[in-house]
Amino acid sequence: MTVTSEPPSRSGKRPAKLFKNWMAKLASLPMILTALVVFVGGTAWTVTYSFTGSRMLPKTDWVGFDQYERLWSTDRWIISIKNLGIYGGCSMILTLVIGFSLAACLDRKIRFESAFRSIFLYPFALSFVVTGLVWQWILNPDFGLQSVVRGWGWESFTFNPLNDPNTVIYGLLIAGLWQGTGLIMCIMLAGLRGIDEDIWKAARVDGIGTVKTYVMIIIPMMRPVFITALVLIASGIIKLYDLVVAQTGGGPGLSSEVPAKYVIEYMFRAQNLGQGFAASTMMLCSVVIILIPWAYLEFGGRKRG
Amino acid sequence: MSKTLKSLLVGTALTAASTASAIELEVTHWWTSGGEAAAVSKFAEAWNATGNTWLDGAIAGSGGTARPIIISRIIGGDPMGATQMNHGRQAQELIEAGLLLDLTDVAEAGGWADIVNPSSLLEACTLDGRIYCVPVNIHSSQWIWLSHAAYENAGLDVPTDWNEFVASAGDLEAAGTLPLAMGQQGWQQNIAFGAITIAVAGLDAWKAVNIDKDADVARGAEYTTAWAAIANARELARGSNVQDWNQATNMVITGTAGAQIMGDWAQGEFAVAEQVEGTDYSCLPGLGLNPVLDTGGDAFYFPVNDDPEITAAQQELAALLISPEVQVSFNLAKGSLPVRGDIDMAAANGCMQKGLEILANGGVLPSGDIAFSQDTTLQIEDLMAQFWSGDMSAADAQAAYAQLIEDAD
Numbered sequence: 082m083t084v085t086s087e088p089p090s091r092s093g094k095r096p097a098k099l100f101k102n103w104m105a106k107l108a109s110l111p112m113i114l115t116a117l118v119v120f121v122g123g124t125a126w127t128v129t130y131s132f133t134g135s136r137m138l139p140k141t142d143w144v145g146f147d148q149y150e151r152l153w154s155t156d157r158w159i160i161s162i163k164n165l166g167i168y169g170g171c172s173m174i175l176t177l178v179i180g181f182s183l184a185a186c187l188d189r190k191i192r193f194e195s196a197f198r199s200i201f202l203y204p205f206a207l208s209f210v211v212t213g214l215v216w217q218w219i220l221n222p223d224f225g226l227q228s229v230v231r232g233w234g235w236e237s238f239t240f241n242p243l244n245d246p247n248t249v250i251y252g253l254l255i256a257g258l259w260q261g262t263g264l265i266m267c268i269m270l271a272g273l274r275g276i277d278e279d280i281w282k283a284a285r286v287d288g289i290g291t292v293k294t295y296v297m298i299i300i301p302m303m304r305p306v307f308i309t310a311l312v313l314i315a316s317g318i319i320k321l322y323d324l325v326v327a328q329t330g331g332g333p334g335l336s337s338e339v340p341a342k343y344v345i346e347y348m349f350r351a352q353n354l355g356q357g358f359a360a361s362t363m364m365l366c367s368v369v370i371i372l373i374p375w376a377y378l379e380f381g382g383r384k385r386g
Numbered sequence: 387m388s389k390t391l392k393s394l395l396v397g398t399a400l401t402a403a404s405t406a407s408a409i410e411l412e413v414t415h416w417w418t419s420g421g422e423a424a425a426v427s428k429f430a431e432a433w434n435a436t437g438n439t440w441l442d443g444a445i446a447g448s449g450g451t452a453r454p455i456i457i458s459r460i461i462g463g464d465p466m467g468a469t470q471m472n473h474g475r476q477a478q479e480l481i482e483a484g485l486l487l488d489l490t491d492v493a494e495a496g497g498w499a500d501i502v503n504p505s506s507l508l509e510a511c512t513l514d515g516r517i518y519c520v521p522v523n524i525h526s527s528q529w530i531w532l533s534h535a536a537y538e539n540a541g542l543d544v545p546t547d548w549n550e551f552v553a554s555a556g557d558l559e560a561a562g563t564l565p566l567a568m569g570q571q572g573w574q575q576n577i578a579f580g581a582i583t584i585a586v587a588g589l590d591a592w593k594a595v596n597i598d599k600d601a602d603v604a605r606g607a608e609y610t611t612a613w614a615a616i617a618n619a620r621e622l623a624r625g626s627n628v629q630d631w632n633q634a635t636n637m638v639i640t641g642t643a644g645a646q647i648m649g650d651w652a653q654g655e656f657a658v659a660e661q662v663e664g665t666d667y668s669c670l671p672g673l674g675l676n677p678v679l680d681t682g683g684d685a686f687y688f689p690v691n692d693d694p695e696i697t698a699a700q701q702e703l704a705a706l707l708i709s710p711e712v713q714v715s716f717n718l719a720k721g722s723l724p725v726r727g728d729i730d731m732a733a734a735n736g737c738m739q740k741g742l743e744i745l746a747n748g749g750v751l752p753s754g755d756i757a758f759s760q761d762t763t764l765q766i767e768d769l770m771a772q773f774w775s776g777d778m779s780a781a782d783a784q785a786a787y788a789q790l791i792e793d794a795d
Contacts, residue, residue, distance in 0.1 A: 136761070137457070137479040156786075157768045222627075244627050246776055330629060332570050334775025335768060349454030351764035352479070 124365065131358035139354055148359035158360065161338045164250050168339070169318040171254050172261070176314050177307070179258065180265030185295060187266070188273045198270070202263040209260065213327025216256035217243065246336035249329055253337060256328055261317060265310050272306030273299065308379070319368060340364050409699035411467030413686075414443035414459075416452035419632045421654020425720035432712045438699060441467070448631075450573065460485050465689030467696065468703055471519070477687055478513065486518050487688040492701045493517040496708065503727030504681055504750050511685060519685040520704045522713075523722035526679035526741065527649040528581045528751075531656070532668045535641030536563045547674030548585050551645060552615075555622050558644045567634040567643035568623035568774065572767030574631050575774045578647040579616055580680075584751075585673035587612040596757045601792035605784065613780040613787075619647075620774050638667065647673070653721030653737055669737040671744055678749040679741060683722065762794040 134144045152158050183201055187194050204212065219225045222241040230238040242252035276299055284294040300307075322341035329337040340360060348357030411433075417426045423444070430440040443466060445452035456469050460480060471477055480486050493499070493508075502508045502521060511519040530548065537544045537554075540561035545551040555565035568574065584592050591608035594600040603609065626643070628634050635655045637643035646652065653669070661667050672678050686707055688700040706712060713724040718733055723741050731742060758766070769790065773783045 136759075138461070138483055155765075155768075156772060330571070332629070332771065332775065334570070334771045334773075336775065345454075346764065347761075349457065350450050351761040352457075352759075353761040356761070 127358050128362050128365075131355060131362045133355050135354040135358070137352040137354065144355070148355045149363075151356065152359050152363065157335050157338055158340070158343055160335050161340045161343050164337060165318070165321065165339050167250050168254055168257070168321065169315075171251075172257055172318055173311070173314055175254075175258055176262050176265050177310065179262045180310065181269050181300075183262065183266040184269035184273055187270055198267070201266050204260045205263045207260065209323040210327040212256050212260045213324045213329075216252070216259070217328045220252050220255075243329055244333060246333050249333065249337045253324060253328060257317075257321070257324060260324075261314065265314065268306060268310050268313075269303070272303040275306075276302060315371070319364065409695060410439040410441050411696070411699055411703060412441040412443050413468045413470075413703075414445060414452070414456050414466045415470035416445050416447065416449050417470070418444050418446050419655065420658040421719070421721060422651065424658065425654065425716055428716045428719055429707065429712065432706060432709075432715070433703060436702070436706065438702075448571075448573070460689045465691060467691075467700060468686050468688050470684050471687050472682060472684060477518065480687075481513050481518050485690055487690050487697065487700055488516050488518060489520065489688065489701065489704050490517045492704050496705055498708065501708075501726045501728055503725070504745065506681055506750065507683065507685075507725055519687045520707050521683060521685045521725045522707050523683050523717055523720055524679075524681050524725060524741075524745070525649050525651060525683040525722050526671070526681065527577045528584055528672045528676075528679055529650055529652070529737075530581070530645050530647050530670045530673050531635070531638050531652050532645045532670070533638045533641045533643065534666055534668065536561075536638075536644045539563065539641060544668050545670075545674075547670060548582070549675070551673075552618065552622075555644070563641070564625055564637070564643040565622040565645065566619060566626065567628070567637040567646040568626045569628055569631045569634040570626070570771075570775060571629060571631075572764075572771035574634070574648070575770035576763075576767050577649060578619065579770055581647050581673055582615050582619060583609070583612045584678065585675040586615045589676060589678060589751075592751075595791055599791055599794050601788045604788035604791045609784055609788075610780075613784045616773075617780040617783075623774070650721055650723075650737065650741065653735075654719070657719075657721060663736040669740070671737075671740050672749075677744050678751050679744050680751040681745075683725070759795055762790060765790050 130139050130141075131148055132143055132145060133140060134142045134147070187197060191197070207215075220241070220243045222228065222239075222244065227238060227240045230240070242248040242255075280298060280302070281294070284298060289297070320341060321339050322345070325331060325337055325339050325342055331338045331342055341364070344357045344360045344364070347353050347360060351357075413429075415426060417423060426442070426444070430442060433440040445455055449472065453471065456466070456471065457480070459466060460469075465485075477486060489511075498508055498517070499505075504524075507521040507524065508517065511517050511521060530551065532544050532551070534544055536558065540554075540558050540563060542554050542557055545554055551565075558565045568578065580592075587608040591603055591606070591612075594603040595609070626634065626637070628637065631648055631652070632655050634643070634646050635648060635652045636659075638646045639656060639659045639661060650669075653663075656663070656667055663669065686704070688704060691697055691700070708725065710726065710729045713726055714729055714731065714733075717724045717731075717738075721738065723738060723745060724731060727746075731738065734742065766787070769783065769786055772778060
């Protein structure tokens with residue numbers, strides 16, 4: 082009974098509610114449309130067409146999971162996934178550790194802090210393509226680091242990661258870390274500056290050492306900063322492409338291939354959209370698998386608290 | 387009365403001429419190495435001489451980089467005036483989607499069917515009886531380039547075929563020269579694979595695999611021999627850390643490497659370095675064992691345009707590219723063979739003469755671009771990249787290759 086009597090009264094209120102703040106809603110309309118059409122719509126379209134045998138142009142001849150079967154039986158894809166795993170794991174841990182350590186050092190009120198900050202942040206101003214090229218040259222055995230050190234007299238010095246299939250991914254990692262840690266350091270530094278001086282004083286009164294204060298008190302307090310940093314690092318890892326193209330071109334052989342490069346090359350060079358879409362859908366899945374438990378913990382936990 | 391008519395006609399003719407001359411066509415291509423850039427300027431000069439303007443849209447990087455850019459521009463509704471592409475199956479879907487200009491009228495007016503030799507080039511431009519591209523040159527991949535400097539340095543005679551080259555490799559290495567220069571990119575390794583297969587496994591086996599897609603032959607004894615030869619070549623090329631093909635050619639030019647297996651476009655690099663065939667370098671078509679050449683090559687396609695004036699200019703350019711004078715000047719600079727059998731190439735050097743002779747004798751293979759789809763080609767190139775850079779055994783690689791042939795569409 083109450084249910085039937087409610088609608089008229091609600092419908093009387095609804096326009097007012099819908100048009101409340103209408104200027105703000107109108108202004109955000111383009112972004113809402115972009116999000117729905119481009120992101121959600123584009124994703125749905127890609128996933129749908131990954132079940133077709135599309136070649137250069139999208140066609141709707143359904144082939145079921147054929148593209149996925151082919152994808153997971155392709156050596157190049159498996160190598161790409163492994164490489165992303167190694168690069169991602171190392172990059173995540175090392176960026177956080179180095180970034181935080183640098184920030185903590187700068188936070189100890191050293192001299193010329195702003196000069197050091199600029200130096201550490203400087204690589205971030207360079208694009209991945211420039212970074213890749215610079216490190217390709219530095220790591221080139223014939224005129225890079227190796228030849229310089231040999232020139233100093235250490236004749237047996239060998240440092241040639243890019244031409245060895247087993248180490249090339251670490252060559253990429255060096256370049257990635259060089260480029261990315263500066264930004265993380267700045268974010269960490271901002272987080273450290275946000276910690277109240279009184280915390281430090283209280284810790285000192287209790288006789289807790291500096292390192293222990295960082296690990297046990299400061300880092301847990303910087304949780305939001307760490308989450309921001311994690312999201313930034315993770316998005317950088319998953320879209321890793323231009324660094325590889327500029328630094329190694331995926332070589333030697335297939336040993337530094339990454340999933341994003343597989344997607345691009347099979348979509349456009351092999352003119353096999355279906356295969357490229359299947360690969361990009363798998364990339365999306367891996368992001369979702371990581372994201373959903375994290376979002377559940379993060380936002381679910383907040384509601385309970 | 388007739389005078390008025392005449393002046394009117396002259397007037398319209400003039401307007402027509404002046405509107406045609408105002409046309410600026412953007413031409414995209416991936417000819418960016420020294421020899422290639424010299425060749426493409428011949429086209430530009432000829433086109434500018436007609437009063438039109440050649441807007442050069444060179445895209446750096448090899449075809450693998452440029453082709454996606456070109457295709458996405460055509461599909462994305464931002465077509466260029468004309469574009470280079472290899473003939474064959476690359477453009478088939480674009481034609482089916484109606485995105486490329488039908489040149490059948492121009493071809494009939496120019497009598498292309500009679501002058502293009504070998505005729506397979508024009509067939510590669512034809513879909514359902516209509517012609518969609520202009521072949522401009524013939525490129526073949528089955529060449530090995532030998533450095534005289536490297537062999538003199540080692541005190542050896544320059545080999546005359548692949549077997550002699552393999553036999554001489556040990557002495558070359560002893561003299562501190564890398565026997566085989568190889569750019570570490572899948573497509574270059576695939577060219578070497580194709581050339582060695584034809585030379586070692588023979589023509590019948592190659593045809594069965596590449597044209598009939600017979601996976602049993604790819605698993606068979608001839609291909610086992612070929613894969614063993616390729617595994618051997620891989621060892622000869624160990625330590626060749628260059629990426630691009632012209633860097634590898636440069637190793638042959640400077641004598642730091644003994645040889646390179648590369649298509650005839652390498653000749654343009656030798657020409658730019660002012661090296662002379664026979665005294666500074668040698669070339670062996672079919673690796674000196676099996677004198678056959680494939681007839682891939684470059685062709686120009688013309689994306690469909692709404693503007694009738696541009697369409698007219700596109701047709702004019704199409705006719706110009708295949709005209710005798712342009713064919714001679716372009717191909718001399720490029721190091722490739724002309725698509726017309728009826729022109730005088732007396733100015734050509736020894737390598738080109740060898741190539742022309744093989745063509746005249748009918749030693750013609752269809753190119754891989756025509757036989758396999760881009761998808762299969764990339765899969766084979768991936769396999770090559772994996773094989774040449776690592777320690778994959780010849781037997782494993784042969785099995786993987788045969789599987790790709792079986793799955794080829």
